[in-house]
Amino acid sequence: MKKNGDAKDVVVVGTGMVGLEVARQLCERGESVRVVDSDEEKVEKARLLGYEAERINLGDDEELMNLGIGERVDVFFSLLEDDASNVFLVISARALAPDMPIVSISETEETVQRLYAAGATKVIDPYQISGYKIYELMHHPLIAETLERTVFGNDVDLEIAEIPVTAGSFLDGVYLDQLLLENEYDLVVLGVVDRYYGDHLIFAADPKRHCIDVDDVLVVIGPRAELEKLRRDLKQEKK
Incomplete structure (x- = not known):
């Protein structure tokens, strides 16, 4: 080209x-x-x-x-x-x-x-992220946006991270399409890995409603500082 x-x-x-x-x-x-x-x-x-x-x-x-x-x-x-x-x-x-x-x-x-x-x-x-394929991520628009902002833009602080769901967490029992982390943490939920179904990523945009359970793993995108804030809040819940 x-x-x-x-x-x-x-x-x-x-x-x-x-x-x-x-x-x-x-x-x-x-x-x-x-x-x-x-x-x-x-x-x-x-x-x-x-x-x-x-x-x-x-x-x-x-x-x-x-x-x-x-x-x-x-x-x-x-x-x-x-x-x-x-x-x-x-x-x-x-x-x-x-x-x-x-x-x-x-x-x-x-x-x-x-x-x-x-x-x-x-x-x-x-x-x-739980072993799912790189092309599955690369084809998703949120990943394309992340690469756009971190490689071709000036925002080098964006990260993709796993957030395990533990017993008693405010994440437990929430439907994936109702989880709006961007309101509180400036984070975007990419999807969830449900251990019951294996390591396949269920994208947040999937038309089938998915209820988040204990031992699921959320996959989120956002600034490193916001990810740390969410992790701290989840740790405080466990105390």
Whole structure:
């Protein structure tokens, strides 16, 4: 996809499920996307899917500079399938471009902190929320809005979090479509994971009414401070 008008020049490193899904989403919103990997076979697969793709040595700063990092690249996604590789790449990209937004992924909380320390602007944990698939999240408009505000906007404080429902909580027994956390906490409820039905996310917009029960897990989006406020209030209820 060629850059035109106000489209941002975006580099997506990684051709796994997450990398290609992010590339697809960005292409659909009109951005100029280049997909990059060190594996020629994976690069060729991305080309066959219609992406502008190229193979480079990700450990070579000169090749990273040739991509335009530090000059014309507006946003950089490090979406490799190995945590250590993402940390190394984020360090390299940040050294070349001190102000460029960098988004990465991690499978562990420990690596999340390492990625932020390495210079990532935003870290996505695709397996954090009860094991449901990243594409199920990526296709939901609230997630698209969150990425819009945190990656392409200035609001880097938005988070997606799990809120367990415990006995005696004000969340217990409330219907999902009647739970308006935005009124009290400036939070938006994305959905709920009902353990009775497994790890599948029931979206708040689902036409079937769902009553929240003990051991369910709410999935919410909002500023980090508001999430902490909700957690504190729920802890005080248990005392």
